[in-house]
Amino acid sequence: xxxxxxxxxxxxxxxxxxxxxxxxxxxxxxxxxxxxxxxxxxxxxxxxxxxxxxxxxxxxxxxxxxxxxxxxxxxxxxxxxxxxxxxxxxxxxxxxxxxxxxxxxxxxxxxxxxxxxxxxxxxxxxxxxxxxxxxxxxxxxxxxxxxxxxxxxxxxxxxxxxxxxxxxxxxxxxxxxxxxxxxxxxxxxxxxxxxxxxxxxxxxxxxxxxxxxxxxxxxxxxxxxxxxxxxxxxxxxxxxxxxxxxxxxxxxxxxxxxxxxxxxxxxxxxxxxxxxxxxxxxxxxxxxxxxxxxxxxxxxxxxxxxxxxxxxxxxxxxxxxxxxxxxxxxxxxxxxxxxxxxxxxxxxxxxxxxxxxxxxxxxxxxxxxxxxxxxxxxxxxxxxxxxxxxxxxxxxxxxxxxxxxxxxxxxxxxxxxxxxxxxxxxxxxxxxxxxxxxxxxxxxxxxxxxxxxxxxxxxxxxxxxxxxxxxxxxxxxxxxxxxxxxxxxxxxxxxxxxxxxxxxxxxxxxxxxxxxxxxxxxxxxxxxxxxxxxxxxxxxxxxxxxxxxxxxxxxxxxxxxxxxxxxxxxxxxxxx
Ligand SMILES: [Zn+2]
Ligand SMILES: [Zn+2]
Numbered sequence: 346x347x348x349x350x351x352x353x354x355x356x357x358x359x360x361x362x363x364x365x366x367x368x369x370x371x372x373x374x375x376x377x378x379x380x381x382x383x384x385x386x387x388x389x390x391x392x393x394x395x396x397x398x399x400x401x402x403x404x405x406x407x408x409x410x411x412x413x414x415x416x417x418x419x420x421x422x423x424x425x426x427x428x429x430x431x432x433x434x435x436x437x438x439x440x441x442x443x444x445x446x447x448x449x450x451x452x453x454x455x456x457x458x459x460x461x462x463x464x465x466x467x468x469x470x471x472x473x474x475x476x477x478x479x480x481x482x483x484x485x486x487x488x489x490x491x492x493x494x495x496x497x498x499x500x501x502x503x504x505x506x507x508x509x510x511x512x513x514x515x516x517x518x519x520x521x522x523x524x525x526x527x528x529x530x531x532x533x534x535x536x537x538x539x540x541x542x543x544x545x546x547x548x549x550x551x552x553x554x555x556x557x558x559x560x561x562x563x564x565x566x567x568x569x570x571x572x573x574x575x576x577x578x579x580x581x582x583x584x585x586x587x588x589x590x591x592x593x594x595x596x597x598x599x600x601x602x603x604x605x606x607x608x609x610x611x612x613x614x615x616x617x618x619x620x621x622x623x624x625x626x627x628x629x630x631x632x633x634x635x636x637x638x639x640x641x642x643x644x645x646x647x648x649x650x651x652x653x654x655x656x657x658x659x660x661x662x663x664x665x666x667x668x669x670x671x672x673x674x675x676x677x678x679x680x681x682x683x684x685x686x687x688x689x690x691x692x693x694x695x696x697x698x699x700x701x702x703x704x705x706x707x708x709x710x711x712x713x714x715x716x717x718x719x720x721x722x723x724x725x726x727x728x729x730x731x732x733x734x735x736x737x738x739x740x741x742x743x744x745x746x747x748x749x750x751x752x753x754x755x756x757x758x759x760x761x762x763x764x765x766x767x768x769x770x771x772x773x774x775x776x777x778x779x780x781x782x783x784x785x786x787x788x789x790x791x792x793x794x795x796x797x798x799x800x801x802x803x804x805x806x807x808x809x810x811x812x813x814x815x816x817x818x819x820x821x822x823x824x825x826x827x828x829x830x831x832x833x834x835x836x837x838x839x840x841x842x843x844x845x846x847x848x849x850x851x852x853x854x855x856x857x858x859x860x861x862x863x864x865x866x867x868x869x870x871x872x873x874x875x876x877x878x879x880x881x882x883x884x885x886x887x888x889x890x891x892x893x894x895x896x897x898x899x900x901x902x903x904x905x906x907x908x909x910x911x912x913x914x915x916x917x918x919x920x921x
Pocket of ligand 1: 755
């Protein structure tokens with residue numbers, strides 16, 4: 346088990362202790378430990394315990410030792426055992442902490458989500474001491490949100506869980522091949538469940554049953570069949586398809602989806618006199634086409650293999666058949682990055698550290714884009730600290746012949762539509778990313794006007810994270826993206842595809858219309874640490890999902906080209 350998974354379980358212990366009405370001093374050490382573990386990068390728990398045992402309270406060490414061996418916590422098991430299932434679910438309703446849930450449970454005898462919803466509607470919840478109508482309303486909204494978002498997780502979390510599950514499944518006797526399918530394979534930004542297809546040498550039902558007994562499994566449905574839904578202790582769900590080896594290719598293709606892509610491909614198969622069944626691709630005489638792998642399946646249907654991230658049923662099979670699918674961008678096309686925060690604002694790394702890592706990754710430039718002065722919450726830079734930063738960048742650049750640090754900024758778009766910093770300060774940057782970081786509650790007209798006005802400023806080279814969404818936590822703000830993309834296309838301002846896993850904003854679904862509007866895309870890691878540069882892989886996946894080619898993306902070009910792109914409007918104005 347790694348430290349991140351342990352932090353997750355410690356959090357659960359804290360919530361359950363609070364739910365049971367323990368004195369606050371009881372959960373406190375677990376809460377401290379959970380925070381400390383979550384703040385650092387995941388590392389193997391056994392190693393961490395060997396190194397840092399003294400940092401934790403004795404009762405926490407007991408739990409952590411349990412989690413290393415046997416891999417589950419007795420305390421957590423006892424707490425779960427003594428807590429009604431419905432109270433767990435209530436913990437996932439935004440705004441409902443353990444102490445409120447306990448008061449609801451004790452005051453109204455409620456222990457399911459349905460009862461809670463009923464009580465919020467009929468006024469019983471509002472009448473509880475210290476609750477009131479507004480809280481009841483908030484609870485209803487929280488329940489609606491929960492139903493909507495389910496138990497979704499962000500893509501990197503899903504990938505980590507899936508990788509762990511896959512490793513365990515591959516060790517199960519009788520499994521000859523197992524692969525991830527579903528939304529993770531399609532690189533979707535949020536994940537509801539992990540889907541795995543396993544090819545079995547012997548009877549698939551027995552393999553499925555063995556998988557349902559893996560460590561960490563809480564419960565499962567569908568035992569005795571080839572399809573099991575498994576729920577793990579940490580809440581993640583696995584949909585497992587166990588199939589005989591000769592059914593693997595078709596099963597994997599179908600489980601990868603999406604449904605509409607599978608329908609499109611099945612329709613093409615029919616045109617060739619083939620039937621795409623649940624398990625096989627069959628000829629008119631009923632015989633199964635032997636398929637070594639997925640590309641063979643597509644080839645049999647007359648299509649080039651389509652990368653999983655494209656399989657959304659949005660015309661990809663037609664484009665592939667006609668040869669009009671763009672040559673998709675790859676991570677190796679990227680020549681540098683522009684959206685990074687250093688210790689000058691809210692980042693954790695120095696400029697030199699970020700530059701060294703970017704260079705190690707084979708990039709030829711890294712742009713530092715710390716926050717501007719209005720972003721006081723994120724340590725935005727005053728004109729004086731900017732001068733210091735630029736001196737530091739000059740010194741670093743003097744030490745390289747094959748790499749360049751660019752002087753950028755992520756400047757706030759103020760509510761009035763002005764870009765933070767006066768023109769003479771903006772003139773000092775190689776490029777300006779401008780983003781909205783405040784007043785998200787404006788209506789659509791106001792917000793659209795605010796951004797359109799900013800786009801008119803010739804300093805602006807890139808519009809950062811254009812809708813402000815935070816996946817699973819904050820909706821995009823109201824903004825007419827069509828109008829914004831049209832204006833950005835005319836003005837020659839790039840729009841960011843922010844690669845932070847919480848954002849992935851511009852939404853991949855809008856990439857094709859950005860392209861139609863002639864808008865260039867900047868893929869930005871929004872790195873706040875050296876590790877944050879890793880976000881680029883996610884951003885590239887989203888760009889591919891949005892059918893982008895290397896040419897559509899400005900940071901596939903050289904540093905000189907990027908600076909020329911970013912400064913040409915202000916130079917044109919100065920020259921006019
Ligand atoms: Zn930002
Ligand atoms: Zn940023």
